[in-house]
Amino acid sequence: xxxxVIKLVSQRIALGLLLLLAATVLIFIGTQIxxxxxxxxxxxxxxxxxxxxxxxxxxxxxEPALNRYFSWLGNALQGDLGTxxxxxxxxxxxxxxxxxxxxxxxxxxxxxxxxxxxFLGLLAVRYRNRWPDKMISAITxxxxxxxxxILGYIVMYFVAVKLQWLPSVAIVRPDMSVFDRFEAVAxxxxxxxxxxxxxxxxxxxxxxxxxxxxxYIETAELKGLSAFRIIASHAMPNAISPIVNxxxxxxxxxxxxxxxxxxxxxxxxxxxxxxxxxxxxDVPVVQATGLxxxxxxxxxxxxxxxxxxxxxxxxxxxx
Amino acid sequence: xxxxxTSALIGLVxxxxxxxxxxxxxxxxxxxxxxxxxxxxxxxxxxxLLGTDGIGRDLLxxxxxxxxxxxxxxxxxxxxxxxxxxxxxxxxxxVGGWVxxxxxxxxxxxxxxxxxxxxxxxxxxxxxxxxxxxxxxxxLDVTRVYRLARAVxxxxxxxxxxxxxxxxxxxxxxxxxxxxxxNALSPLVAELGMRFIFMVLFVSTLSFLGLGxxxxxxxWGGIVKENKEGIVYGIPAALIPAFAIATLAISVNLVADWVxxxxxxxxxxx
Numbered sequence: 001x002x003x004x005v006i007k008l009v010s011q012r013i014a015l016g017l018l019l020l021l022a023a024t025v026l027i028f029i030g031t032q033i034x035x036x037x038x039x040x041x042x043x044x045x046x047x048x049x050x051x052x053x054x055x056x057x058x059x060x061x062x063e064p065a066l067n068r069y070f071s072w073l074g075n076a077l078q079g080d081l082g083t084x085x086x087x088x089x090x091x092x093x094x095x096x097x098x099x100x101x102x103x104x105x106x107x108x109x110x111x112x113x114x115x116x117x118x119f120l121g122l123l124a125v126r127y128r129n130r131w132p133d134k135m136i137s138a139i140t141x142x143x144x145x146x147x148x149x150i151l152g153y154i155v156m157y158f159v160a161v162k163l164q165w166l167p168s169v170a171i172v173r174p175d176m177s178v179f180d181r182f183e184a185v186a187x188x189x190x191x192x193x194x195x196x197x198x199x200x201x202x203x204x205x206x207x208x209x210x211x212x213x214x215x216y217i218e219t220a221e222l223k224g225l226s227a228f229r230i231i232a233s234h235a236m237p238n239a240i241s242p243i244v245n246x247x248x249x250x251x252x253x254x255x256x257x258x259x260x261x262x263x264x265x266x267x268x269x270x271x272x273x274x275x276x277x278x279x280x281x282d283v284p285v286v287q288a289t290g291l292x293x294x295x296x297x298x299x300x301x302x303x304x305x306x307x308x309x310x311x312x313x314x315x316x317x318x319x
Numbered sequence: 320x321x322x323x324x325t326s327a328l329i330g331l332v333x334x335x336x337x338x339x340x341x342x343x344x345x346x347x348x349x350x351x352x353x354x355x356x357x358x359x360x361x362x363x364x365x366x367x368l369l370g371t372d373g374i375g376r377d378l379l380x381x382x383x384x385x386x387x388x389x390x391x392x393x394x395x396x397x398x399x400x401x402x403x404x405x406x407x408x409x410x411x412x413x414v415g416g417w418v419x420x421x422x423x424x425x426x427x428x429x430x431x432x433x434x435x436x437x438x439x440x441x442x443x444x445x446x447x448x449x450x451x452x453x454x455x456x457x458x459l460d461v462t463r464v465y466r467l468a469r470a471v472x473x474x475x476x477x478x479x480x481x482x483x484x485x486x487x488x489x490x491x492x493x494x495x496x497x498x499x500x501x502n503a504l505s506p507l508v509a510e511l512g513m514r515f516i517f518m519v520l521f522v523s524t525l526s527f528l529g530l531g532x533x534x535x536x537x538x539w540g541g542i543v544k545e546n547k548e549g550i551v552y553g554i555p556a557a558l559i560p561a562f563a564i565a566t567l568a569i570s571v572n573l574v575a576d577w578v579x580x581x582x583x584x585x586x587x588x589x
Contacts, residue, residue, distance in 0.1 A: 019427075019428065019431045022428050022431070023428075023431055023432050026428065026429070026432060026437070027432070027437075027440055030437065030440045030441045031440060031441070031443065031444050032444075141569065141572070142565065142569065145516070145564075145565050145568035145569045145572065146561065146564065146565045146568070147520040147523055147524050147527075147540075147564065148524070149523075149524060149527045149540075149543065150523075150543060150558075150560075150561035150564060150565070153543065153547065153550055153557050153558060153561065154558060154561060156550055157550050157553075157555060157557075157558060160551075161550060161551060161552075161553045162553065252433075255433065256433040256434075256435050256436065259435060259436070259439075260435075260524055260527070260528070263527075263528060264547075274436075274439060275439065275528050275529075275530075277443070278439045278440075278442060278443040278528075278530055279528075279529050279530060281443055281444065282443075283443060283444060286439065286440055286443040287440070290432075290436050290437075290439065290440040293432075293433060293436045294431070294432045294433070294436060297431070297432065297433050297436075298431055301431070
């Protein structure tokens, strides 16, 4: 590890932390930008003055916004996310189980989709501009053009209702066995795989094609190596860094796709929790979940950049 | 006579059909948007071409009116994000210096939070009206337009003819509107199509989550939400808006692809 690499990586980590801090400011401002008053918009026009005063006190709206921001941030750093307005429960407690469920779902989808996407990407490059490539492109274009929730219902309609292979809702209870748990998440995993597969595969294809145009690949071809050998041992090592980048970006995308897919399959995760409380206008819950989603997103993006730095051999041997 | 490739022609025809249906919705739709005219989830018949929905409204009429709302909201948000994004990007490039720096870093910051999550956070305190939806969607998407427009404009800004115009003593408005904008237009127009599709998907997703267009108004995402219980009983009503969204998305894509390839071949690489 040279000095340059360490410097670049630490700079990137510092930038990530800075972004996270800025994200907390944005999320906080995002819930305060109304010209009127948050309490009024939560309770609606017909609210009594007493109810408004109570809610303002509960939300701490009588204090200046800056104080509220810092106390919210300070508490969040200590793991105290406040209490939900709708049922008075501790938010951190309600979130922990749901966060596990969401991470489990996202991890399953990642394990299925990443190897599949890279394999299909290689396949598309191997048979470039022939029918396997064209078919893969057509299917991925179709899946990109359909929003996640509709893909969810299409899969549900055919797999759960017409073929009756899997249950149509993904209910997970703490006392379920591991096998039941996998069966429950199977359909959301299929949908999430479709959602990210297209992007991931297209970017893998582009990354490898980019490498394939270089002169040393032509040399390998002229040496008479087989097509798969060229791709696997000559093109792949140089394409790893862009591919890893693509995978990380798609994991970040997965975090967002999860929100909608959880609602479709009634899966008890973070996304459903967020959407439920947005329509109930439960501001503390929305802030807390929004913060967690943003943090995961920033973490994944930062990791992608760091891997790209580490995988770049030019930085390892400074002149 | 311009030769239009088959794929682009198909895209144009389908896109035009959806836009015309949206424009003339009250003339085409056989029933009113909120009228209960039949039984619950009637199958397709000659009276109800697409069947009826969960409370007995004609699905075809709702699809036509829904398309009107979806296309209108998506179009308005696209125009907003495009105008604002392009103006900001051109300002950043032409003025340069700290203005460019500050704008670009601010856009990076907004993009560090997923768009859907940010929209949900903002909508949790906003009254959900069509105007608010257009504003939230349009403003959040300014980031992507800005990035593209800035990259394109920056390439053009260092061209010889821009330099020549500067030396000639032309003012900033001339440089922006007569030199940079005309040359940046074709990649931007292709991107316009992509942004429009993104907006259609975005407003449908929000409506599906119950945070977009509010009932009894119809829109494609909302129709999926209203009919989703039917799926479990094998009633495909919720899949009809799915079909509409997908075909609209694919056809606009085809047109955008064609616009991009046509203009690039005409102007030699740009």
